[in-house]
Amino acid sequence: MRALTVRPGHAATPSPQEIDEPTPAAGELLVRGLALGVCGTDREIARGEYGQAPGGRDRLVLGHESLGRVERAPDGSGFGAGDLVAGVVRRPDPEPCGACAHGEFDMCRNGRYEERGIKGRDGYGSEMWSVEADYAVRIDPGLGLAGVLMEPTSVVAKAWEQIERVGARAWFEPRRALVTGAGPIGLLAALLGRQRGLDVHVLDRVADGAKPEAVRALGATYHSGDAADVVSALRPDVVVEATGAGPVVFDCVSGTAAYGIVCLTGVSPVGRRLTVDAGQVNREIVLENDAVVGSVNANLRHYRQAADALAKADVDWLHRLLTRKVPLERAGEAFEQRPDDDIKTVIMLDPDAA
Structure with a gap:
């Protein structure tokens, strides 16, 4: 069978082997x-910047944003042939830290976890793959190809859970949310915000095209202006920051309403310096009881929350996020620089799945 493989630590265009x-x-x-969905992590691995092959090997099967159909399932697993499924990415440390031992492997303390398609385990980028029944999540069959959005949706499901847990330290009835970044994470974060009944605003650089159209179709408001101006005008109760851009991060942190919560999901590049008034930022956070929390990855609970969120979403809206579909034999094209209005690139492991 064909699989999309790379040599971690070596920059090369991934191709099927x-x-x-x-x-x-x-x-x-x-x-x-x-x-198979493609994201920034996959592109970093392809550039040789990240990734780890399974022990004793030099090649890694790429891919962590999975969609597959069950061919065979063991008795008593709860799955049957024909089920649409996604595979969970992370596995806890075999000698688990306290968090991993309690099923919170997305919060691993010692870093000895493994991740399919990223760190120490082959991914889901192959024409056939296997997965432990306990680490598979059933997808509503009505979603079709949009089920490939399960993994990024699990990431934002966790982010919203973190926001709500932090908010629960006192009275918390947010009304307005700002999402910065209109890539897949940002748009799915906006979806979950709308499902919570919030007045959702999305900020991104592009002024027209697929991103603003998707935001408006969701019933949210799109902005393409200066981040500081947008945050100042909105004074959001909640911010989901999905760009990792330093200036945007600090504009969000310093511009929320009182008791504001900023959840950082974008990873900032290193080596870029930014001058900020740290005293003013500290003053606002302390005097307004604000909170800033980082969130990454997901555990089984978040995948199940994601499955529920996707099942409730408008299927046509989800499909409009899949802006580029690339056949497996041309998989290298999925790792090329994308235009700003592109949202989610998908590699078709089975051409009939479209």
């Missing part, structure tokens, strides 16, 4: 790969 089909272990599902 022939590898052996998987032999599921006891308790595992055998899954036919349908599609």
Whole structure:
């Protein structure tokens, strides 16, 4: 079968290679790969900046944003042939820290976790793959190809859970949310905000095209102006920051309403310096009881929350996020620089899945 493989630490355009089909272990599902979402982490691995192959090997099967159809499932697993599924990315440390031992492996303290398609385990970028039944999540069949959005939706489901847990330290009835960045994470964060009944605003650089159209179709408000001006005018109760751009981060942190919560989901590049009035930022956070929290990855609970959120969403809206579909034989195109109005690129492992 064909799989999308890379040599971590070596910059090269990923391309399909022939590898052996998987032999599921006891308790595992055998899954036919349908599609694979591509994100910034995948591009970093392709550039040789990140990633780790399984022990004793120099190649890694890429892919952590999965969509597949069950071919065979063990008795009593709760799955059956034909089910649409996604595979969970992270696995806890085999000698777990306290967080991993309690099922919160997205909060691993010692960093010895493994991640499929990223760190120490092959990913889901192959025509067939296997996954432990306990780390598979069923997808509403009505979603079709949009089920490939499960993994990024799990990330924002966790972010919203973190926001609500922080807010619960006192009375918390947010009305207005700002999402910075209209990529997949930002738009899915906006979706979950709208599902919570909030007045959602989305800020991004582009002025027209697929991103503002998707925001407006969601019933949210789109902005493309200066971040400081937008934040100052809105005074949001909640910010989901999905750009990782330093100036935007600090504009958000210093511009919320009282008791504002900023959840950082974008990873900032290192080596870029920014001059800020740290005293003023500190003063506002303290005197307004604001909170800033970072959030990354997801555990099983968040995948299930994501499955529920996607099942409730407008399917046509979800499909409009899939702006580029690339066949497996041309997978390298998925790693090329994208135009600003592109949202989600998907590699088609099965051409009939479209």
